[in-house]
Amino acid sequence: MASLSTTHVVIGGGIVGAATAFALTARGERVLLLEQHGRGHDRGSSHGASRIFRQGYADAEYVDLTTQALDLWETLERRSGTTLIDRTGAVDHGRPDAVDAIAAALTDAGVPHETLSPDDAAARWPGIAFEGHVLAHATAGRIRSAAALEVFLTLAERTGLADLRFGTRVTGIEDHGDDATVSFISDDVDVETVRTASVVAAVGSWAPTLVGALLAGRGAGLPAVRVTQEQPAHFPSHLPDAAWPSFVHWGEGDGVYGLLTPGEGVKVGFHGTGPVVDPDHRDFAPVPAEAERLQAYVTRYVPGVDATKPTFISCLYDTTPDEDFVIDRRGPLTVATGFSGHGFKFAPLLGELVADLALGGTPLPRFALAR
Template sequence: MSAPSPTAGPAPLPERVEVVVIGAGVVGAAAARTLAERGRSVLLVERFERGHEHGSSHGATRIFRQGYDVDDYVALTSEALAGWRELEERSGRTLLELTGALDHGRPEMLRGIEAAMTRGGIASERLSPEQAAERWPGLRFEQEVLHHATGGRLSSAEAIEAFLDLAVVAGATLRFGVRVTAVEPIPATGTTAAGAVVRTELGDVTADHVVVAAGSWTPDLVGELAASVGRPLPEIVVTQVQPAHFPTAVAADAWPSFVHYPDDGSSVYGLLTPGEGVKVGLHGGAVHVHPDERDGLAEPEELARLTAYVAEWVPGVDASAPHTISCLYDLSPSEDFVIDRIDRIIVTTGFSGHGFKFGPVLGRLVTDLVDGDAPHPRFALAAHTPPA
């Protein structure tokens, strides 16, 4: 009788690659794809399993909207729209459905959004509350409504898979279940170029560049390094956000994506997730957590706030039957992203609950930094540093 063959352990990591990408959420997946397609050798490492639910990118749907009140974000949404269509064509997947998008509530918000979209060449229309209620009976309106047809719904889980698949086609290596414990810069010497080392539980990997796309875990990995070189990260507040799906009998084609700006200064978002109901969430989240310590359970007071809002403003759903979801926000003080370089380490964080729609753009911005370009001015570390 032959002896049993030994159980194979995990495959070893390469000792050196051009670029290590840490994290397989939307930022890391998009970056790995773009980097590989520009000819870089790429290793993507992800702490959890493929398609996991521990971070910010999981779930079936995300809003796509062009309704921003600043010009550079509006321009980036137009780039993203073209990028999503290109990703659909390349991957053979349907990723973006243009259901239209609404903004309603505080008049000053609508004025700013309308003006920025107009400057960006994006058509929009104003409707009275009565006109809007007739067109979208699942929602209630008290003030004018701003609608643009180029908003809609992204199939978010499918989008990440499309990025990852195309990264592999372009030559990237993906490794899941690999926890990174540290990222350390390697200074240039007389004979050695600068780079960085990624320390993992399976061994170290040396790279010319490292992209830290670990979402709410990014400050843990590079916060001390950033501070030590005089380029500190902004304070990133991690919150557990708990939107919920609510059942509806309203026809699917009567649900746009929407953002509501109530008079209390808050904002609320929503969209239909086919087969699951209408997802509604309070922007920001009030439950501060460390990403390793949340339990994923709905906080009762936050859930009560959400259901009370839905009962008042979303008459087309059953507010008494929420199916809660738990995900993470990594919020910067300005809610602008952080995408910048510290030597050969690309730092990304602070996507503040509105980053997913920019997926193709985020991959391009990260890859531009690896290629030596300057960061986008709004997302640079310097833009997050308050004046002395």
């Protein structure tokens, strides 16, 4: 058994772990990042080429967080010399109570937006059939998510302070009080251990099994994180790429989101409706009835695509009962989970928040374990 020493051990190489590694190394901290799968893998919640960036929340605190995140995305673009957000704008439509609440929150935050009739919206964006109230805001768009993940990892590496290890599985975390020992193994070496005062578990859907008992031993507990396998799909479009904003439909049933993934089609999905799964034992197969329901929705509300030719995608949601994130620390352990299908847009901010905790800061009350 080999032993190492380091400053911070970050477990998880998805978007939150990568952003945290970058944030810590940017502050001069040493990081050992451990990811059980390959670089940019498709087993969790961070893979794929596109994610929505939007400020369309009815909650003032989340609107403020999107503004902070947008500033950090722009800083990251300048630092990396890489475009990470395409400003396509975003449209919300559907139930007046939901859309009007978002409009009110954007007004209070000073975020520019406009309201349209369904007919005017359809004339501007003919690929979408609108209903109810319609709200658009231009600060939104499409995150180049695969590129963003790689930027965080690459910038962390360039500091010379990050040791990034993929194909490396954590087998245990032992809490000693003021510090902890992390044991891990990869395909080509024996079990290794590292003792550190800072362990960051940025593991999303794996948090309950990896750190649930450790937190319980400190008198804390995760909320009931519901892990589901979601099945959005890409649909081919006959419209030019510029015709597609990001969009959210607040219908009478499940919420629906959509956006273009250039070269792959328009991605459309229900929000958080997939079956509960074990993240280590998934079949990646769409539920036939849900696939049919999605195609029926697209036929009615997304006329700019061919609903008969879906390419289904499989990803994980780690959802808390209130859909608020969990970002908190107990002893040497900082945990980040519960991103509930809307965390990616906040990635650079999440990295900063987690890094703050790893360096002894205090959590945002909304995201604390004891909220």
